[in-house]
Amino acid sequence: xxxxxxxxxxxxxxxxxxxxxxxxxxxxxxxxxxxxxxxxxxxxxxxxxxxxxxxxxxxxxxxxxxxxxxxxxxxxxxxxxxxxxxxxxxxxxxxxxxxxxxxxxxxxxxxxxxxxxxxxxxxxxxxxxxxxxxxxxxxxxxxxxxxxxxxxxxxxxxxxxxxxxxxxxxxxxxxxxxxxxxxxxxxxxxxxxxxxxxxxxxxxxxxxxxxxxxxxxxxxxxxxxxxxxxxxxxxxxxxxxxxxxxxxxxxxxxxxxxxxxxxxxxxxxxxxxxxxxxxxxxxxxxxxxxxxxxxxxxxxxxxxxxxxxxxxxxxxxxxxxxxxxxxxxxxxxxxxxxxxxxxxxxxxxxxxxxxxxxxxxxxxxxxxxxxxxxxxxxxxxxxxxxxxxxxxxxxxxxxxxxxxxxxxxxxxxxxxxxxxxxxxxxxxxxxxxxxxxxxxxxxxxxxxxxxxxxxxxxxxxxxxxxxxxxxxxxxxxxxxxxxxxxxxxxxxxxxxxxxxxxxxxxxxxxxxxxxxxxxxxxxxxxxxxxxxxxxxxxxxxxxxxxxxxxxxxx
Numbered sequence: 162x163x164x165x166x167x168x169x170x171x172x173x174x175x176x177x178x179x180x181x182x183x184x185x186x187x188x189x190x191x192x193x194x195x196x197x198x199x200x201x202x203x204x205x206x207x208x209x210x211x212x213x214x215x216x217x218x219x220x221x222x223x224x225x226x227x228x229x230x231x232x233x234x235x236x237x238x239x240x241x242x243x244x245x246x247x248x249x250x251x252x253x254x255x256x257x258x259x260x261x262x263x264x265x266x267x268x269x270x271x272x273x274x275x276x277x278x279x280x281x282x283x284x285x286x287x288x289x290x291x292x293x294x295x296x297x298x299x300x301x302x303x304x305x306x307x308x309x310x311x312x313x314x315x316x317x318x319x320x321x322x323x324x325x326x327x328x329x330x331x332x333x334x335x336x337x338x339x340x341x342x343x344x345x346x347x348x349x350x351x352x353x354x355x356x357x358x359x360x361x362x363x364x365x366x367x368x369x370x371x372x373x374x375x376x377x378x379x380x381x382x383x384x385x386x387x388x389x390x391x392x393x394x395x396x397x398x399x400x401x402x403x404x405x406x407x408x409x410x411x412x413x414x415x416x417x418x419x420x421x422x423x424x425x426x427x428x429x430x431x432x433x434x435x436x437x438x439x440x441x442x443x444x445x446x447x448x449x450x451x452x453x454x455x456x457x458x459x460x461x462x463x464x465x466x467x468x469x470x471x472x473x474x475x476x477x478x479x480x481x482x483x484x485x486x487x488x489x490x491x492x493x494x495x496x497x498x499x500x501x502x503x504x505x506x507x508x509x510x511x512x513x514x515x516x517x518x519x520x521x522x523x524x525x526x527x528x529x530x531x532x533x534x535x536x537x538x539x540x541x542x543x544x545x546x547x548x549x550x551x552x553x554x555x556x557x558x559x560x561x562x563x564x565x566x567x568x569x570x571x572x573x574x575x576x577x578x579x580x581x582x583x584x585x586x587x588x589x590x591x592x593x594x595x596x597x598x599x600x601x602x603x604x605x606x607x608x609x610x611x612x613x614x615x616x617x618x619x620x621x622x623x624x625x626x627x628x629x630x631x632x633x634x635x636x637x638x639x640x641x642x643x644x645x646x647x648x649x650x651x652x653x654x655x656x657x658x659x660x661x662x663x664x665x666x667x668x669x670x671x672x673x674x675x676x677x678x679x680x681x682x683x684x685x686x687x688x689x690x691x692x693x694x695x696x697x698x699x700x701x702x703x704x705x706x707x708x709x710x711x712x713x714x715x
Contacts (some may be wrong), residue, residue, distance in 0.1 A: 179434060200422060242267055242268060244268045245270075247272065248401075249271075249382055249396055249398035250272070250273045250401075251382070251411055252405035252564075253280075253346070253353065253368070254345075254404060256564035256578075257404035258352040258356050259555070260585045261360075262356050263305065263306055265356075265359075266307070266360070270364050271363055271365070273366045273367065273368075274370045275366065276369065276370065276394075276405075279350075280346050281346075282350050285346040287438070290344040290345050290436065290500075290542055291436065292477060292501075292502075293342075293343050293345055294340060294341075294342055294344060295342075295579070296335070296339075298579045298583060300581040301586065302583065302585045302586045306359070310348065311354075312343045313348070313351075315342040320341065321340045321475060321476070322476055324478070325467075325477070328480060328523075339612070344492075345369055345472075345578075370385070371384060372411065373385050373393065375401070375411070377558055377560065380401075381398075403415075403562040403566045404561060404562075404563050404581075405560070406569075407566070409566035411562055412644050414555075415560060415562065418557070421554065423553070424550055425550070426549065427548075427618065429548045430545055430548060430572075433504070433505070433506075433543035433545050434504050434543060435508065435537075435538035435541040436501070436502045436541070437501055438494075438498070439499075439500070439533075440498055440530050440533055440534070443469060464526075464527060468499070472493075473494065474494070475493065478499075482523060486505065487518065488504045488505075489502075489534070490502075503519070504546065505522075508543050513535075519535060546572055547565075547569060547570065547571045548569060548571065549569065549618050551618055554607045555568075555614075556603030556606060557603070561588065564581035568584070576617055580672075584614070587606060587609050591609060612671075616676040619676060638683045641683035641686035641687050642682040642686055644679075645682035645685035646686075648689055
């Protein structure tokens with residue numbers, strides 16, 4: 162009955178929605194493609210999520226879409242609920258720039274301040290950049306801005322297929338759909354280019370300007386010149402948005418000055434990473450050389466030959482040590498060479514030691530690549546893989562934090578950038594829901610976004626890893642959920658036996674619903690396991706035991 166009424170688009174109360182069986186709330190994961198699209202439309206129409214539906218007259222006047230042409234800004238006061246009001250964004254990363262475009266689209270004047278210099282594609286191969294995987298969940302926010310960045314363009318950018326485990330030679334392919342592998346610096350650069358092309362009249366970027374402090378009462382932000390460090394600039398704002406990363410200055414100010422705002426680090430990753438660029442593929446044979454052990458590459462290794470048959474940015478390639486304390490991850494860049502990173506719990510000081518460490522941990526990594534990686538990663542200061550920071554709320558008076566500033570996660574689930582992008586659209590939706598009342602927007606954003614962001618935290622492996630009861634519970638749930646999803650996969654209800662993998666990729670359900678469904682799958686797995694044990698015991702008692710007694714009596 163639940164599935165029938167949902168397919169007919171019948172409106173459900175929140176209480177009814179909570180009591181639906183799990184298969185009634187995961188329509189995007191059913192194998193039948195036509196029913197997927199139909200069910201998805203009905204679910205969106207029937208879900209009572211207020212933040213996604215503008216309710217005020219002001220928000221109803223907001224233009225639904227804008228043509229993609231230079232200086233694409235609303236042209237009349239009726240189309241510009243933000244006209245004459247100034248938004249200050251701290252941080253020009255992907256989340257900050259996407260938010261700037263979404264608000265410029267509503268007519269706001271947006272100033273973006275970034276403590277670093279202007280990112281560019283030319284610098285992507287020299288900076289400490291890392292790989293990001295953009296799936297439909299993250300691409301949705303970019304599409305809503307009207308932007309078409311070159312690195313993840315629907316028509317120009319190469320599509321990603323999945324990842325290769327180079328130790329086993331197996332590939333893990335993502336479910337069908339659009340996805341792109343990009344490095345963070347290139348993504349940030351392309352988004353800034355698009356922001357200037359589309360909303361150049363409304364958005365101004367200020368680079369090498371570091372936030373020094375906030376006066377919440379006077380609504381003033383103080384920045385210093387990052388190049389000289391001497392001059393300071395006071396900037397007034399109508400709303401300030403902190404998109405300044407996991408070590409957010411805006412978050413620190415809110416924690417100090419706003420009662421009820423708390424931020425605590427739940428988990429700090431022990432592994433750090435260094436980066437490398439430009440490893441040869443097609444010209445590998447011409448650059449082969451001896452390793453520190455004196456052994457030379459006699460021919461092009463099979464791993465290099467395999468990568469040579471793949472398209473650019475089609476796969477990520479991973480080499481892991483048996484103890485998982487060292488990992489080399491790389492991708493084929495636009496120039497046909499390999500860029501990547503080395504993740505390890507410790508880094509040797511000398512190139513020979515680093516090469517020997519790589520040889521022992523990842524013996525299948527080609528010797529020439531090991532030598533070049535060891536040489537490039539030596540001078541670098543390792544960067545942390547991140548931490549999980551949980552904020553009690555995402556706002557203060559006329560201040561909002563988004564992305565890693567609000568809900569930083571480690572890279573384990575690969576959801577950091579995607580979760581940040583979803584926060585951008587949630588913030589824009591809060592503007593629409595509140596009729597651009599800047600006093601109401603911050604609290605509305607927290608109410609709409611915190612449950613999903615906190616659900617991502619709870620699903621990260623390693624979270625609370627020091628607490629034995631939590632470890633036992635998490636691993637039990639994971640094993641039972643895998644059993645349950647495997648059964649439903651076999652009967653055609655799920656496209657993958659790993660539910661979280663498919664659900665995160667599909668991007669239809671909120672993360673809190675994915676977390677709930679994971680526990681429902683664990684309950685189903687427990688039921689299947691109980692049924693199996695009961696069936697085996699019945700078989701033993703009804704067939705095998707009587708036969709055994711007869712044999713013993715004879």
